[in-house]
Structures are given as C-alpha cells and as structure tokens.
Amino acid sequence: MDLKTPLYDAHLEAGGKMVSFAGYTLPVQYKDSGVIKEHLAVRNQVGLFDVSHMGEVVYEGKDALANLQYLLTNDFSNLEIGRVRYTLMCNKNGGVIDDLLVYKCSDEKYLLVVNAANRAKDVAWMKKHLFGEVEFSDQSDQFVQIALQGAFAKEIIGKLTKEEEIPKKYYSFTEHADVGGVTCLLSRTGYTGEFGYELYCKPEDGLKLWNLLLETGQAYGIIPCGLGARDTLRLEAGMPLYGHEMTEEITPLETDLSFAVKMKKEDFIGKQAILDKGEPKITRIGLQLTDRGIVREGANVYFKGNKIGQTTSGTMCPFINKACAMALVKKGIVEIGSSIEVEVRGKNLTAEVVAIPFVKK
Known part of the structure; x- marks a missing residue:
C-alpha cells in the first residue's frame, strides 16, 4: 500500500x-x-x-568521507561545510545505481538525498559497502x-x-x-x-x-x-531523470555527466569498468520537433535512414511552447543543427538536434 x-x-x-x-x-x-x-x-x-518522498541518509564518523569517496563518483575531499555536491553512485560495471546530492554538515557528518524509487535499493547498497569508523542511518521518515x-x-x-x-x-x-x-x-x-x-x-x-x-x-x-x-x-531545463537518462546499464560518461565523475581520484566503485569501456560510444542529445506532434520516451531516432538511438524523455515544453526530447544516440554521428527523424506511432517526424537545456533564461 x-x-x-x-x-x-x-x-x-x-x-x-x-x-x-x-x-x-x-x-x-x-x-x-x-x-x-x-x-x-x-x-x-x-x-x-x-x-x-525523496530519501535522506546520513553518514557520521571519522571514516564518513572515506566511505563517500569510495562509494560515489564525485570528489568530496574539497567539499566545504555548508555546501552541496551532485554525484552518481555506480555499480561494479559502471552503470548508475542512482544520482544524488551530498550535503556536508561537518567534517564527520554528511547528509545524502536519494531518489524515492531507489531508496530501498540505495540503502541496501550503501550498507553493504560500509567500512571503518562510520555510522549509517536511513532518516527518510524523519x-x-x-x-x-x-x-x-x-x-x-x-x-x-x-x-x-x-x-x-x-x-x-x-x-x-x-x-x-x-x-x-x-x-x-x-x-x-x-x-x-x-x-x-x-x-x-x-x-x-x-x-x-x-x-x-x-x-x-x-x-x-x-x-x-x-x-x-x-x-x-535539460535535467536527467533516473530510469530515463540514467540506468544501471548506462555509465555516467555515456549520458554526459562526466562533470560529476572524477576519474583522477582514488578508486571508486565502477571506476575500473568505466576505464575498461574506454571512450563512450553513445551520448545524450536534445531534440526539438519541427513537425507537429509530441515525442515520448522509447522512440527510435534515425539519421539519414539509419537508427542511431532512442529517446529517453519527451514532452511539450510549456514555457518555450516546443515539443522537445532527450535521447541517447551513437556518438559522433550528429551535431547541433542536424536534422533527424523520430518514430512516433509508426510515423517518422522530423526534428532538429538542439543544445541542452531547452529553456534559455
């Protein structure tokens, strides 16, 4: 219930x-x-x-930072008290388990905010990888x-x-x-x-x-x-959503979230798998329909008759009054301004590759 x-x-x-x-x-x-x-x-x-509905968990103790450094893709060694940092949590294959925010409350206390649908999965993964002097608590209900x-x-x-x-x-x-x-x-x-x-x-x-x-x-x-x-x-605003632009099969680099992945820091879960994959072969792009219609997730994307990927999210964007979508496609095939086609209910609609975010304010 x-x-x-x-x-x-x-x-x-x-x-x-x-x-x-x-x-x-x-x-x-x-x-x-x-x-x-x-x-x-x-x-x-x-x-x-x-x-x-969002989840909140807390790491406290002398080894709280060390736990986060190993568990998450971003680097928190230089995070100041009172600051927040976006990060990903990967599995051992480099796929994304979740994206989350880390709040530094003190040198030995961090609040992590996770996606609601992933709370139980995230908590189980975090508990499984605890080490050293650290106390972990799921405080979502508080x-x-x-x-x-x-x-x-x-x-x-x-x-x-x-x-x-x-x-x-x-x-x-x-x-x-x-x-x-x-x-x-x-x-x-x-x-x-x-x-x-x-x-x-x-x-x-x-x-x-x-x-x-x-x-x-x-x-x-x-x-x-x-x-x-x-x-x-x-x-x-071009913001990715877990389960759409991110999944356990897609690495952060493949969905253009490299800013939150610090490959130069010491080991983190998934780092070796990401390295082994090499240069990403897919990338996330923005699409804006030039034909009438609305694109949802899971629509095939074509360039010059060849399928290059699928949409991950799509809707009519009210502020700009344009039908837009994000898609994961083969890297190096299209660029900003390229004309592509998106399959919607058996019909191919024309769209243009545009910069993300869609809204410019």
Missing part, C-alpha cells in the same frame, strides 16, 4: 489529483491549475512542491521536504528568515535556519532550472511550513505544483 506524506490532506483540500508514485500517493496536478499553469507559475512567479521554486522564492524566504541564515550561493545550505518559526535545513537547490530553495523539516512541522510558504507567497502568485509540472520543468 502506498505511503502518504504529512501533507497528504493539504493536497486533497487544494484539489490535488492524487496518483501512485515511487511508493507514495502524491499530487500529479491540482484541479484549479493543471500542469501547464503550474509549470508557467514556476517559470514566471513561484511554485511550491511536496517532495517528501523529514518533510518542500521545494520553493521560481523567481520570487528569494522574496518569500526573505520575509520569513534572517538574512544571515539564507544560503547565498547555488548549492549551499544552512543546516539550522529559522523559517517563520520552523527549524529547517534551508538549501539553495532545486530540480526545475529556476532560482529556488529546498527546505527540510520535521514531519510534525511540515503542514505549518507548507501553509506558511503558501500564505507568504500569495502576494507573488504562488500556487502548489504537482509531479507533472516537476517533470516538464526538469525536462525543459
């Missing part, structure tokens, strides 16, 4: 259309708005998301996570939080911020391509924080947003 976040009743009262997702019942959209309106609210004003995203997010947080407690840099955070009387981890992060914050608080404070942000944001046109807009926003 699906779990409910502490904000479940608030979603029902707001007219949320509830669906099953990653083991939770969550709003895909709200009846008085819908995906397009919610998407545009984030791009033009501000939107509020319940992302409490957090409500709320994402405040959009141009006016700064104004809203500024009305509720002391200036010195507001994180200034992208991918930075304040571990114990007072947001309108609610103690939160306040983070300058997001999954929409917009300025925004993610807030982590205790479950018993979740409803208070949700309502406080909605009330404070009324003057800025805030609306609650669902999973539908979260997906269209991330795709329009």
Whole structure:
C-alpha cells in the first residue's frame, strides 16, 4: 500500500489529483491549475512542491568521507561545510545505481538525498559497502521536504528568515535556519532550472511550513505544483531523470555527466569498468520537433535512414511552447543543427538536434 506524506490532506483540500508514485500517493496536478499553469507559475512567479518522498541518509564518523569517496563518483575531499555536491553512485560495471546530492554538515557528518524509487535499493547498497569508523542511518521518515521554486522564492524566504541564515550561493545550505518559526535545513537547490530553495523539516512541522510558504507567497502568485509540472520543468531545463537518462546499464560518461565523475581520484566503485569501456560510444542529445506532434520516451531516432538511438524523455515544453526530447544516440554521428527523424506511432517526424537545456533564461 502506498505511503502518504504529512501533507497528504493539504493536497486533497487544494484539489490535488492524487496518483501512485515511487511508493507514495502524491499530487500529479491540482484541479484549479493543471500542469501547464503550474509549470508557467514556476517559470514566471513561484511554485511550491511536496517532495517528501525523496530519501535522506546520513553518514557520521571519522571514516564518513572515506566511505563517500569510495562509494560515489564525485570528489568530496574539497567539499566545504555548508555546501552541496551532485554525484552518481555506480555499480561494479559502471552503470548508475542512482544520482544524488551530498550535503556536508561537518567534517564527520554528511547528509545524502536519494531518489524515492531507489531508496530501498540505495540503502541496501550503501550498507553493504560500509567500512571503518562510520555510522549509517536511513532518516527518510524523519523529514518533510518542500521545494520553493521560481523567481520570487528569494522574496518569500526573505520575509520569513534572517538574512544571515539564507544560503547565498547555488548549492549551499544552512543546516539550522529559522523559517517563520520552523527549524529547517534551508538549501539553495532545486530540480526545475529556476532560482529556488529546498527546505527540510520535521514531519510534525511540515503542514505549518507548507501553509506558511503558501500564505507568504500569495502576494507573488504562488500556487502548489504537482509531479507533472516537476517533470516538464526538469525536462525543459535539460535535467536527467533516473530510469530515463540514467540506468544501471548506462555509465555516467555515456549520458554526459562526466562533470560529476572524477576519474583522477582514488578508486571508486565502477571506476575500473568505466576505464575498461574506454571512450563512450553513445551520448545524450536534445531534440526539438519541427513537425507537429509530441515525442515520448522509447522512440527510435534515425539519421539519414539509419537508427542511431532512442529517446529517453519527451514532452511539450510549456514555457518555450516546443515539443522537445532527450535521447541517447551513437556518438559522433550528429551535431547541433542536424536534422533527424523520430518514430512516433509508426510515423517518422522530423526534428532538429538542439543544445541542452531547452529553456534559455
């Protein structure tokens, strides 16, 4: 049976259309708005998301850093306290188990945020590879996570939080911020391509924080947003999604995530397999339809009559009003501006290879 976040009743009262997702019942959209309106609210004003389904785990102890260095692809040896870093966790074949964020709370404490659908798998993998003096705990049920995203997010947080407690840099955070009387981890992060914050608080404070942000944001046109807009926003911003642009069969280098893979650091799980594969033979590209239609995942991509790959995500992007998709294709075949074809329901539609992200702001 699906779990409910502490904000479940608030979603029902707001007219949320509830669906099953990653083991939770969550709003895909709200009846008085819908995906397009919610998407545009984030791009033009501000939107509020319940992302409490995400998982949170903590590494503590003298060997916490050593564990992360071996477990994850990025390098955390130079990560400063109060900063966040994106990374991948690979299997021994170099495929991606998950992508996640690492928050450095102190020299011996790190908070890791994982994808909801992968929580059980991730926790089992992490426990299997623990070593040395480290304490590991799955604290996913101890957090409500709320994402405040959009141009006016700064104004809203500024009305509720002391200036010195507001994180200034992208991918930075304040571990114990007072947001309108609610103690939160306040983070300058997001999954929409917009300025925004993610807030982590205790479950018993979740409803208070949700309502406080909605009330404070009324003057800025805030609306609650669902999973539908979260997906269209991330795709329009060219952000990969686990299970689509990343799988356990695809290495990070094959989906253009090399910035988060530090091959020069000491050994990490999957490093040798990635080295053994050599130069990636596939790459991730952006497509924009020039014919009428919408491309979804799993559509075959052709160049000059030859199949070169498949789409991994696709939709109509509301802000730019274009049908776009991401695809994994053979490397070195096409470039920006190339004309290709995508098979949709037995018909080939023309598309152009374009730069990612699709939205330029």
